[in-house]
Amino acid sequence: MADLFTTIITSPLARKAGVPQPTKLRRYTPGDPLVEGPVLVAGGGHFDTSLANRLEQAGAQVGTALEELDGRLGALVLDLSAAADPSDLVALHAIGAPAVKRLAKNARVVVLGTDPATLTDVSHIAAQRALEGFTRSLGKELRFGATANLVLATAADPALAESGVWSAVEFFLSGRSAYVDGQVVRVGDAASPSAADPLRPLAGKVAVVTGAARGIGAEIAAVLARDGATVIAVDVPQAGESLAKVANDVRGTALQLDVTTEDAGRRILEHATSRHGSLDIVVHNAGILRDKLFVNMSDDKWAAVLNVNLRSIIRMNETFLGGGGLGEGGRIVCLSSIAGIAGNRGQTNYAASKAGVIGIVEALEGQVRDRGITVNAVAPGFIETEMTKSVPFATREVGRRSNSLQQGGLPKDVAETIAWLAQPGAAAVNGQVLRVCGQSLLGA
Ligand code: NAD
Numbered sequence: 001m002a003d004l005f006t007t008i009i010t011s012p013l014a015r016k017a018g019v020p021q022p023t024k025l026r027r028y029t030p031g032d033p034l035v036e037g038p039v040l041v042a043g044g045g046h047f048d049t050s051l052a053n054r055l056e057q058a059g060a061q062v063g064t065a066l067e068e069l070d071g072r073l074g075a076l077v078l079d080l081s082a083a084a085d086p087s088d089l090v091a092l093h094a095i096g097a098p099a100v101k102r103l104a105k106n107a108r109v110v111v112l113g114t115d116p117a118t119l120t121d122v123s124h125i126a127a128q129r130a131l132e133g134f135t136r137s138l139g140k141e142l143r144f145g146a147t148a149n150l151v152l153a154t155a156a157d158p159a160l161a162e163s164g165v166w167s168a169v170e171f172f173l174s175g176r177s178a179y180v181d182g183q184v185v186r187v188g189d190a191a192s193p194s195a196a197d198p199l200r201p202l203a204g205k206v207a208v209v210t211g212a213a214r215g216i217g218a219e220i221a222a223v224l225a226r227d228g229a230t231v232i233a234v235d236v237p238q239a240g241e242s243l244a245k246v247a248n249d250v251r252g253t254a255l256q257l258d259v260t261t262e263d264a265g266r267r268i269l270e271h272a273t274s275r276h277g278s279l280d281i282v283v284h285n286a287g288i289l290r291d292k293l294f295v296n297m298s299d300d301k302w303a304a305v306l307n308v309n310l311r312s313i314i315r316m317n318e319t320f321l322g323g324g325g326l327g328e329g330g331r332i333v334c335l336s337s338i339a340g341i342a343g344n345r346g347q348t349n350y351a352a353s354k355a356g357v358i359g360i361v362e363a364l365e366g367q368v369r370d371r372g373i374t375v376n377a378v379a380p381g382f383i384e385t386e387m388t389k390s391v392p393f394a395t396r397e398v399g400r401r402s403n404s405l406q407q408g409g410l411p412k413d414v415a416e417t418i419a420w421l422a423q424p425g426a427a428a429v430n431g432q433v434l435r436v437c438g439q440s441l442l443g444a
Contacts, residue, residue, distance in 0.1 A: 037074025164428025211286030265319025342443025365431025381437025
């Protein structure tokens with residue numbers, strides 16, 4: 001629901017007066033075409049030929065030169081993964097600039113590179129690192145709901161990276177990534193199988209979502225269920241009524257539980273295995289705010305936030321990653337926040353907890369890789385929820401507008417990103433922190 005301010009600035013009068021209008025973003029609905037409009041795939045990198053084939057198979061009209069395509073472009077895929085020297089970046093501008101001029105509303109730019117951390121030659125590293133600055137800046141220049149994101153391959157052998165790269169490119173081209181802008185995702189070499197049924201990529205999976213009674217958690221439950229997963233919705237007993245409704249709506253089961261209790265992990269695992277036969281996907285979404293300036297913050301407020309948002313996740317993961325927990329193909333996705341990256345006044349406890357979550361992801365990535373499990377985090381920016389509705393007017397408007405897409409995100413945007421990370425096809429995405437923030441200026 002739009003608030004009064006949004007209603008006023010989007011009114012016909014405000015439009016006439018030239019007040020900048022946020023574009024209605026292209027969001028995913030099952031069965032939608034992957035992109036709206038033709039796709040230019042160019043750059044001469046390791047992946048452009050295979051990506052062009054995959055895009056054609058997905059039903060897109062693909063060209064390898066701008067002149068081959070009519071009308072506005074739905075997307076531009078620029079594969080610079082083979083650029084070995086800054087002089088190779090001339091192609092980026094020569095191909096990119098005329099194509100960007102022809103982008104349609106809500107178009108996508110996806111740049112492909114090679115992870116500089118895997119390289120040794122200075123010029124090679126410089127050229128690849130340059131892609132990040134380019135993509136983040138282009139994201140800030142694009143208008144009308146268009147986004148720009150960067151996919152970096154970390155595998156030495158491009159053939160091994162190809163399926164993972166495709167999964168990331170597919171996500172960024174689709175409406176699932178509507179509010180993901182100016183981001184970088186690293187993709188490894190784990191085989192990334194395409195879903196048997198693209199409309200239900202999570203079919204047969206059992207997922208638990210903590211904090212599912214409302215807000216972002218309820219939407220994560222809905223999107224995972226839409227994509228085929230059986231969902232266990234977890235929340236505190238006080239939220240029992242709305243939790244039961246969420247669980248019913250997604251045809252899953254409800255589990256009333258405080259995630260800070262010692263045996264929370266064991267109880268979730270027991271519920272999952274006894275009621276549904278396994279546990280495959282864990283979404284650590286439960287979180288609380290207890291904002292106060294650091295010097296005025298009580299011990300209770302400090303401890304409560306760290307307990308719910310951070311310590312409970314570490315404890316539950318020990319169970320989920322222990323014997324009888326997640327197996328091959330297992331997925332853990334944690335909710336961080338841009339406050340955990342940029343810091344935020346009045347949120348020392350919250351930002352500490354959300355930065356700690358990034359620490360969890362970085363620490364576990366290497367430990368789980370050989371077991372075919374991934375651990376990632378999603379860091380939302382300003383998302384329209386009950387929580388952000390309660391933020392004072394001026395702060396709320398600044399939060400909502402100070403991003404490249406000039407609007408707040410929806411819970412669905414966070415949920416779609418999590419649902420992608422949970423897919424078998426995202427097996428090569430591990431240890432990543434993906435911001436869903438419309439390229440917020442905070443921590444950019
Ligand atoms: P919300 O307050 O609307 O929902 C959080 C849910 O977690 C509630 O249903 C609550 O009952 C549950 N919960 C709290 N403590 C719990 C506990 N101990 N055990 C079990 N459940 C518990 O919040 P939201 O806006 O939907 O946020 C969801 C997640 O996203 C949180 O981790 C939050 O920090 C993160 N996040 C939100 C935003 C935003 O803009 N809304 C931005 C960045 C990050």
